[in-house]
Amino acid sequence: xxxxxxxxxxxxxxxxxxxxxxxxxxxxxxxxxxxxxxxxxxxxxxxxxxxxxxxxxxxxxxxxxxxxxxxxxxxxxxxxxxxxxxxxxxxxxxxxxxxxxxxxxxxxxxxxxxxxxxxxxxxxxxxxxxxxxxxxxxxxxxxxxxxxxxxxxxxxxxxxxxxxxxxxxxxxxxxxxxxxxxxxxxxxxxxxxxxxxxxxxxxxxxxxxxxxxxxxxxxxxxxxxxxxxxxxxxxxxxxxxxxxxxxxxxxxxxxxxxxxxxxxxxxxxxxxxxxxxxxxxxxxxxxxxxxxxxxxxxxxxxxxxxxxxxxxxxxxxxxxxxxxxxxxxxxxxxxxxxx
Numbered sequence: 620x621x622x623x624x625x626x627x628x629x630x631x632x633x634x635x636x637x638x639x640x641x642x643x644x645x646x647x648x649x650x651x652x653x654x655x656x657x658x659x660x661x662x663x664x665x666x667x668x669x670x671x672x673x674x675x676x677x678x679x680x681x682x683x684x685x686x687x688x689x690x691x692x693x694x695x696x697x698x699x700x701x702x703x704x705x706x707x708x709x710x711x712x713x714x715x716x717x718x719x720x721x722x723x724x725x726x727x728x729x730x731x732x733x734x735x736x737x738x739x740x741x742x743x744x745x746x747x748x749x750x751x752x753x754x755x756x757x758x759x760x761x762x763x764x765x766x767x768x769x770x771x772x773x774x775x776x777x778x779x780x781x782x783x784x785x786x787x788x789x790x791x792x793x794x795x796x797x798x799x800x801x802x803x804x805x806x807x808x809x810x811x812x813x814x815x816x817x818x819x820x821x822x823x824x825x826x827x828x829x830x831x832x833x834x835x836x837x838x839x840x841x842x843x844x845x846x847x848x849x850x851x852x853x854x855x856x857x858x859x860x861x862x863x864x865x866x867x868x869x870x871x872x873x874x875x876x877x878x879x880x881x882x883x884x885x886x887x888x889x890x891x892x893x894x895x896x897x898x899x900x901x902x903x904x905x906x907x908x909x910x911x912x913x914x915x916x917x918x919x920x921x922x923x924x925x926x927x928x929x930x931x932x933x934x935x936x937x938x939x940x941x942x943x944x945x946x947x948x949x950x951x952x953x954x955x956x957x958x
Contacts, residue, residue: 620729620732621707622642622645622646622707623647623648623705624645624713625650625698625702625712626648626649626712626713627649627698628649628715630656630659631662634717635662635666639666641722641725647667647668648698649669649698650697650698651670651673651676652691653690660672669701673689679700679701681697682953683697683845683946683949686949692831692854693847695831696844698712699841700953700954702841708838709729709837710835710836710838710841711834711835712835714831716883717790717881718882719879720791720878720879720880721878723878728786731874732783735781735782735783736781736783737781738819739776739820740819740820740821741776742775742776743772743773743775744773747767748821748825748827749772750875751763752772753814753815753819754806754808754811755811755812757806758796758800759800760794760795760828761795762828762907763827763828764908782871783837783871783872784862784866784872784873785836785840785866785874786874786876787830787833787875788834788875788877788879789816790808790832790879791811791879791882792807792881793883794806795830795832797900797904798894798900799900801896802893802897815875815876816879818876818877820873820874821872821873822872824867827873827875828860829855829859830859833878833879839871840866840924842950842954843858843862843865843924844858845947846858847946847947849942850903851898851900853900853902853907856903857907859873861914861931864914864927864931867919868919868921868927869921869922914934914935917930918930925951925954925955935947
C-alpha cells in the first residue's frame with residue numbers, strides 16, 4: 620500500500636525524523652510558505668522528503684492555489700493534490716507538533732484501510748459524536764456544535780465490520796479544542812477509554828468534527844479532503860462535515876482510534892496565539908449549525924463522490940459561503956485533472 624504523509628510548516632520540521640524512521644518508504648510531502656524557516660527545505664531533502672517551496676507550488680498551476688492564499692495552514696491542500704498525483708492509496712495529514720507514540724504508526728494506518736475493520740459503531744440521539752467524551756480528562760472537540768456543548772450525549776454501540784474512509788487518530792497531551800476551552804480548562808489528556816483506543820466508527824447519521832491532525836483518507840475520498848481558507852479555524856472542520864454528508868451515499872465511515880500521537884503546544888502558542896485563535900473561531904461558532912443544516916439538505920446520489928461534492932458547492936453558493944463554494948469548485952477541477 621502506498622502511503623503519503625502531508626504537512627505544512629513554518630518551522631524546521633524535526634518531527635519528520637520519527638516519521639521517516641517509522642516509514643522508510645512513505646512519500647512525505649512538506650508544503651512550505653513565505654514564512655517557512657529557510658532551513659526547512661535542506662532539512663527535508665536530507666530526510667528524502669519532498670519539499671514544496673512557494674515557487675514549486677506556483678509552478679504546479681493548480682487553480683485553487685491562489686484562491687487559498689498564502690501564509691496559512693490551508694496550503695496543505697496543495698500537498699494533498701500532490702499526494703493524489705503521486706498515486707498514494709492513503710493520504711495522512713499531520714501537524715508539525717504531532718509526535719507519533721509508537722513505531723508501528725504507519726502499520727496501524729495500513730491496517731485500517733487494507734481490510735474492513737471490526738470495531739464499535741456509535742450512534743447518538745443528537746446526531747453528533749464528541750471524541751472528547753472518551754478521554755479521562757474530558758474535552759470538547761474543536762468544531763462540535765456550540766449549542767450541544769453543555770448537553771450530555773447518550774451513545775449506543777454495536778459491533779460492526781467497517782470500511783474506513785477517514786481515520787482520525789487519538790491525540791494525547793494537548794487535544795484539539797476551542798480557544799475558549801483552552802482559556803478556561805486547558806485539559807491534559809493522558810488516557811482514553813478502551814473503547815476509543817480500540818476504535819470507534821460512526822454511523823452515517825451520527826457526525827463528528829474531524830480535524831486535519833493525525834488524519835488519514837482513502838484515495839477514493841481524496842476529493843473530499845479540501846480545507847478552504849477564509850473561515851478561520853473551521854477550514855478542516857467544515858470540510859469534514861461536507862465529507863460526512865458525501866460519505867453517507869457510500870459504504871465508507873469515519874473511524875477514531877489508532878494511530879496515536881502526542882501533541883505539545885510550543886512556546887509560540889501562548890496567550891497571544893490563543894486570543895488570535897479565539898478570533899478565528901467566531902464565525903464557526905456562530906454559523907456551524909446553519910452550515911450543517913444546509914449541507915445535510917443536499918440529496919446524495921449513491922457513490923457519486925465528485926457529483927455530490929459539486930452539488931454541495933452549489934448549495935453553498937450564497938453570500939455567506941460563496942468564497943468557500945468558489946474554492947470548492949476550483950479544487951474539484953484540480954482533482955479531476957489528476958485522478
